[in-house]
Structure formats: structure tokens, C-alpha cells
Amino acid sequence: xxxxxxxxxxxxxxxxxxxxxxxxxxxxxxxxxxxxxxxxxxxxxxxxxxxxxxxxxxxxxxxxxxxxxxxxxxxxxxxxxxxxxxxxxxxxxxxxxxxxxxxxxxxxxxxxxxxxxxxxxxxxxxxxxxxxxxxxxxxxxxxxxxxxxxxxxxxxxx
Amino acid sequence: xxxxxxxxxxxxxxxxxxxxxxxxxxxxxxxxxxxxxxxxxxxxxxxxxxxxxxxxxxxxxxxxxxxxxxxxxxxxxxxxxxxxxxxxxxxxxxxxxxxxxxxxxxxxxxxxxxxxxxxxxxxxxxxxxxxxxxxxxxxxxxxxxxxxxxxxxxxxxxxxxxxxxxxxxxxxxxxxxxxxxxxxxxxxxxxxxxxxxxxxxxxxxxxxxxxxxxxxxxxxxxxxxxxxxxxxxxxxxxxxxxxxxxxx
Ligand SMILES: Cc1cc2nc3c(=O)[nH]c(=O)nc-3n(C[C@H](O)[C@H](O)[C@H](O)COP(=O)(O)O)c2cc1C
Numbered sequence: 001x002x003x004x005x006x007x008x009x010x011x012x013x014x015x016x017x018x019x020x021x022x023x024x025x026x027x028x029x030x031x032x033x034x035x036x037x038x039x040x041x042x043x044x045x046x047x048x049x050x051x052x053x054x055x056x057x058x059x060x061x062x063x064x065x066x067x068x069x070x071x072x073x074x075x076x077x078x079x080x081x082x083x084x085x086x087x088x089x090x091x092x093x094x095x096x097x098x099x100x101x102x103x104x105x106x107x108x109x110x111x112x113x114x115x116x117x118x119x120x121x122x123x124x125x126x127x128x129x130x131x132x133x134x135x136x137x138x139x140x141x142x143x144x145x146x147x148x149x150x151x152x153x154x155x156x157x158x
Numbered sequence: 159x160x161x162x163x164x165x166x167x168x169x170x171x172x173x174x175x176x177x178x179x180x181x182x183x184x185x186x187x188x189x190x191x192x193x194x195x196x197x198x199x200x201x202x203x204x205x206x207x208x209x210x211x212x213x214x215x216x217x218x219x220x221x222x223x224x225x226x227x228x229x230x231x232x233x234x235x236x237x238x239x240x241x242x243x244x245x246x247x248x249x250x251x252x253x254x255x256x257x258x259x260x261x262x263x264x265x266x267x268x269x270x271x272x273x274x275x276x277x278x279x280x281x282x283x284x285x286x287x288x289x290x291x292x293x294x295x296x297x298x299x300x301x302x303x304x305x306x307x308x309x310x311x312x313x314x315x316x317x318x319x320x321x322x323x324x325x326x327x328x329x330x331x332x333x334x335x336x337x338x339x340x341x342x343x344x345x346x347x348x349x350x351x352x353x354x355x356x357x358x359x360x361x362x363x364x365x366x367x368x369x370x371x372x373x374x375x376x377x378x379x380x381x382x383x384x385x386x387x388x389x390x391x392x393x394x395x396x397x398x399x400x401x402x403x404x405x406x
Binding site (some may be wrong): 029030038039040041042043045047059089102105120122123124128135137138141142143144145 | 257280281283284285286337338339340341342344356392395396399400402403404406
């Protein structure tokens with residue numbers, strides 16, 4: 001389940017937009033210009049089922065997203081979808097992992113408080129006894145040069 | 159029938175006798191002959207495992223992945239409270255204050271330890287460093303990596319966090335940690351090969367119960383472990399998937 005974002009959860013001045021999320025429908029997004037730095041030395045880890053619904057998150061994920069574990073488990077991973085991310089990136093992600101391959105990309109994620117954080121994400125299919133049973137994403141701190149390139153590039157991909 | 163046991167070459171030299179004691183204890187529990195063969199380096203050990211010589215192994219996470227996916231090994235247990243983390247350290251007197259102060263062509267000392275280097279490179283990546291823009295020197299031990307920092311032949315070193323913590327206080331006082339990983343998901347594991355697979359549950363049971371009797375506790379003490387926790391197939395698969403994501 002994903003709800004619209006609520007003004008009382010947002011920290012700081014925000015803008016409003018409605019995103020169409022796959023299998024979810026419209027979601028009202030409230031977002032700010034406040035960046036949360038990546039936690040040094042840590043990995044942000046989540047696992048989803050085959051449809052992209054979250055099945056596992058680690059502590060760093062909970063901390064960075066601002067949601068509780070209960071709010072995250074069972075929610076579609078698009079709960080973190082930031083309006084500045086070009087849809088093409090996620091089409092590429094799904095095309096790649098559904099072929100059984102590894103996908104890597106730089107992603108701007110949305111926090112419950114409307115802020116954002118940049119990650120370098122790697123998504124792989126979880127193959128058990130020859131079958132894809134879900135997907136795992138591991139995010140690490142991206143290089144600042146690469147993030148700067150994405151800040152320039154992503155607005156051109158809409 | 160006799161079996162072959164080996165230990166990942168990254169064990170601390172202080173624990174050498176501990177592994178022999180453990181092997182004696184294992185033979186008694188299983189009622190079979192097990193020969194402990196220790197290899198000097200990662201490469202020699204990998205050759206032995208590839209040629210199907212090994213039946214029981216205390217494997218680092220990197221080799222564990224290969225052994226499960228390619229050689230049909232199964233996880234048994236992991237040591238309690240012992241995670242594989244890496245850290246980046248510099249000499250205490252170094253002007254480098256944070257990871258981002260390390261620039262292209264920086265000289266970095268490391269060992270051959272594949273999983274530690276992988277985590278270390280991940281820590282360096284956020285400073286825009288990668289295999290193609292650093293100058294690496296590989297040493298036989300973490301003590302030698304530490305010394306290379308004190309001699310200033312390297313600007314930074316990649317360490318297994320546990321091995322860094324075990325350096326003498328004299329040496330540690332002259333070093334400074336820039337960044338320590340907090341992955342919390344990667345660990346060494348004791349694993350069985352196909353020839354011992356049918357005794358897996360039995361072996362798991364006596365290993366996890368080892369800290370409940372005096373003899374077993376004594377053996378654990380000689381390894382520096384508090385006990386063993388079970389590793390099931392899914393935990394191992396999850397760790398391998400996670401390592402896969404870090405490999406590039
Ligand atoms: C394992 C896994 C992890 C994902 N992680 C994220 C993420 O951190 N942020 C994000 O916006 N989308 C992530 N996605 C993609 C989402 O499922 C979704 O495709 C994306 O948010 C775009 O939303 P939409 O598909 O509804 O347009 C992930 C997908 C998978 C399979």
C-alpha cells in the first residue's frame with residue numbers, strides 16, 4: 001500500500017506533483033530540496049518479490065527512507081520514487097533484471113519527509129533452484145562526480 | 159576414508175594451533191580421519207578447492223560464493239559476533255583527514271584478501287577512486303600493510319577490520335582510521351563439500367552445541383570464537399547475492 005504524502009510529515013518548504021505509479025495509480029508527492037547524506041561505510045539493502053513489492057529491508061534502509069519497517073514491508077518499491085528520476089531509468093532496470101541480468105544505476109530517492117538521497121544501486125535477480133524468486137538491491141555511496149553528471153543528464157531524459 | 163579440511167589463509171597466525179586443535183576435536187566427533195591442510199596464499203587454496211581436494215572448509219565470503227555456486231558446498235555455521243568488515247587507514251601524521259582527500263594515483267597498500275579488497279574498493283569509490291586510478295601494492299600480511307603506512311611508502315591501506323583491531327597498540331597508535339565499513343551481512347562460514355554432505359545436520363548440531371560443554375568451549379577459546387551460529391541455505395544465498403552486487 002502506498003498513500004499520498006502528507007503535509008504534516010514533510011520537513012521544510014515543499015513542492016507538489018502527482019506521479020502515476022505502475023499498479024498503484026496516482027500518488028501525490030510532496031518534495032523538498034533537502035538532501036540527506038549517504039551513511040558512510042554502510043549499505044542500504046532491500047529485497048522484493050517478483051512484482052517489486054518490498055519483502056526485506058535493513059536498518060540503513062529504514063533510517064534513510066524515514067518510513068517504519070511496517071510501512072515498508074509489502075509496499076511497492078516505488079514508494080521511494082522521486083519525481084526527478086526519469087521513467088526510462090526504471091524501464092531499463094526492469095528490462096534488465098527480468099532478463100536475469102544485473103542492473104546498476106544512480107538513483108535519487110524520495111524520503112517520507114520529502115527530502116532526498118542519492119545512491120549507486122545494484123539490482124540482481126535472486127535465483128533459487130533455477131527460478132527467479134525475487135530481486136535484491138544493494139545501494140552504496142555514489143562518487144560525487146557521477147552524481148553531478150546525473151544531475152545534469154536526468155532532466156534531459158523526460 | 160579420510161577427508162581434507164582447510165582454512166581460509168586470512169586467519170590470524172595466533173590461531174594456527176587453534177585450527178589444529180579444532181581439527182582434532184572434529185575428528186573425534188565424526189569418528190573419521192580429517193587431514194588439516196593449510197595453504198600459504200589464496201591462490202594455492204583455490205587451486206586445491208577447484209581440483210575437488212577439499213571436503214570441509216572455513217571459507218572467506220568470496221570463496222564461499224564460488225564453493226556454493228560451482229562446487230556444491232553447503233553452509234554449516236558461522237562464528238558468533240564475527241563479521242567481515244574492511245577499513246581504510248592512514249598514518250597518524252598524514253594530512254589526509256577524510257576519504258575524499260585521497261586523489262587519483264594515490265598509493266594504497268593491501269593484502270591479497272579478495273573480499274576485504276572488494277569492500278575496501280567500495281569504500282574508496284565514493285572518493286572517485288577505482289582499480290584504474292590507484293597505485294596498488296600487495297603485501298603478505300596486514301602487519302606489513304601497516305608498516306608501509308608508517309614508512310610512508312603508501313598513503314592509505316585497506317585492512318580487514320578485525321585484523322586491524324588485532325595490531326599491537328604500538329602500531330595502532332601511529333595509524334588513523336578514515337572509514338570503517340558497516341555492512342553487517344558478510345561473514346566467514348564453515349562449509350561441507352559433497353563427500354560429507356550426508357552428515358551435514360549432525361555436524362551442525364555438534365558445532366552449535368559446542369559452547370555448552372567445557373571441552374568444546376576450550377576448543378572455541380583457542381580459535382577466539384564465542385560459539386557457532388547456524389547458517390541456513392537462504393542466508394548463504396542472500397550473502398552471495400549481496401557479494402555479487404558489490405563485485406562491480
Ligand atoms: C529490488 C528493487 C529495488 C528497487 N529500488 C528502487 C528504489 O530504491 N527507488 C526507486 O525509485 N525505485 C526502485 N525500484 C523500482 C521500482 O520498482 C519502480 O519501478 C520505480 O520506483 C518507478 O515506479 P513505477 O514503476 O511505478 O513507474 C526498485 C526495483 C527493484 C526490483
